Amino acid sequence: MNDTFMYLIFLWTLIFIGLLAIGGFFMFRKFLKRMPKEDGRSELDWQYYYINQALPLWQEDSRALLNELVSPVPELFRDVAKERIAGRISKIAxxxxxxxxxxxxxxxxxxxxxPKRDHGFMKKKLKELNIDYSPYMKYFEFADDEKKKFSIFDHSELAQKK
Structure with missing residues (x-):
């Protein structure tokens, strides 16, 4: 009986430390996005700047489409994904x-x-919405990639319509 209790405490300790490590990892990533770059603004500062500047450009139909596009994202992360995508769309506009x-x-x-790892889900969602993404195939190479860390706001000249 006593050994079983000790094993449960040990197991609970491992689970607790694991959950703290996972939470710490995500909080550290958010902290890194808040760190100012060379220009004195962070990635999140730029994101909010572009969203606020472009608010008058967003029509009801474009907001509805954005909500539909982020619907496959789990609800816990949906707001973050929506802000990130809206920031990039706003910058382009x-x-x-x-x-x-x-x-x-x-x-x-x-x-x-x-992110590149989510392109399969993205393409599936675009097919469901009957949106042809073939004219935009060249933009897939500029997509956010965890291995090559860069700001999604860095390569504006590449995202220009040509």
Missing amino acids: LDEKADKIELDHMMRGYIIAT
């Missing part, structure tokens, strides 16, 4: 001095801001 955010801006921003 602002760089092009657009009057409103259109499907073309959304597709380019959505593809670039979506």
Whole structure:
């Protein structure tokens, strides 16, 4: 009886330390995104800046499409994904001095801001929505990649419509 109790305490300790490590990992990643870059602003600062600047450009239909595009993301991470994608879409629209955010801006921003590991889910969602992503195939190579760390706001000239 006493040994069983000790094993349970040991098992609980391992589980607790594991959960703390996982939580710490995600908090550290958020901390790194808050760290200022050479220009004095962090990745999240730029994201919020572009979203706030482009708020008048977002129409009801583009907001609804963005909500639909992030619907496959688990609810716990959906707001973060939505802000990240909206930030990239907003930057593209602002760089092009657009009057409103259109499907073309959304597709380019959505593809670039979506991590490469999630492209399968993304393509499936676009097929469900009957959106042809074949004209945007070249943007898949500029997508966020965990192995090559860069800001999704770095390569604006590559995301320009040509």
